[in-house]
Amino acid sequence: MSEEKEIEVKKETTNQEEFAYDASSLPSLLPIYYKLLFPYGPFYSWLSYGGLNKTTFSNREFSFTLQNDIYVRYQSFTSQQEMEKEIQKMKPHKIDIGAIFSHPPKDHNKYHSGIFKPLEKELVFDIDMTDYDDVRKCCQGADICTKCWPLMTMAIKLIDRALREDFGFMHRLWIYSGRRGVHCWVCDDKVRKLPNKARSAIVDYLSVIQGGNLEKRVNLKDPVHPFLRHCITTISKQHWEEYRQAQEILETPSDVEKVLKMVPDAEMKEKLKTEFNNDNRTTETRWERIRKATAERYQEDMKKYRKLRYTPQEIMLEFCYPRLDANVSTSINHLLKSPFSVHPKTGRVCVPIDIDSVDDFDPFAVPTISQLCHELDSQKAEKTEDNSDGSTRKIHLYKTTSIKKHVKIFEDFVNKLLADSRKEKLNQKDATMDF
């Protein structure tokens, strides 16, 4: 029997409703989670970035939120073993990851401010569904459902393409935040070294929707930037029809009002408003009408009505373009919840999202800590029955649970990252030898 023997996760053990998460059980589940399920190996490999520079890991800040919201900053560890030991001892309800500092964060009191400072960090993005409350009708605040989750799918696709193609960033780790949003960690070597100013410039490039009430915020002008062209194509070709119908955009008089606010021509706005007040059209035919009426008016006099040229595309962007939390991305010193931390409110694990099948990602299928611990229990019981020689201890127990496939996505990401980093180091060495 090989140590790596894979054990099929039984279907019946993944029934989430049967093992509904109860927040009061978190303190009793976390010791099990941190002892048997947290993927320390790939997690340490990720944050060591190949291990050539020891301080890459040992000068990294972790912060822990303990029971009763006690927040402990400036934790740091010299090795994987020390990290494992501390996490298992402290049993944090939430783990955040901060920057790599000039000195070990746990010693920060020994240094004057100005000497102890953050030097490097991944470029991170935090996209939160609460920032879409002005454009979704199904839920508000921390709630999400299948009707609004496509907003996150679109956000991942649009931002990921730009990071990959427009900036050339290779290593982007997308994470479900465990409740109402997604995070992205851009891990390329050159990106981790970017100063705050450069991070701000990237966020500026990616920011289309500014905060505030839903009024006209997007104005497309010729020539439309290729980045926005990509966004419009993805939204309109892959998502808009389904999303518009699910959200019943243009259904009620107040929906109509909201959309017509974005038509940048008073006369056209009035005309459509009168039409829609007196018809019993569906949301679909009303949308078609907006498209047709604005296009026809633009054709009548391209100079006079140039503002109407891209009205439907502007409305789509207003509704669907990702809202970025700029502060999280622009400051190197900002902490962000760690992958594989457990969301204390929902019990769901912050798992990686496979970018190649982002359309299939279902936040409601992400395992909760109570479900995982139950799966572990039943598997352990079965193994004890099968083997009386105690060999079960050798098997990676997380592989017996539904977290396995999420760890696999993470391992694949980390392996690619480390392989590329080794390649880059070799190239640098070769280049030096030329001289």
Ligand SMILES: [Zn+2]
């Ligand atoms: Zn919803």
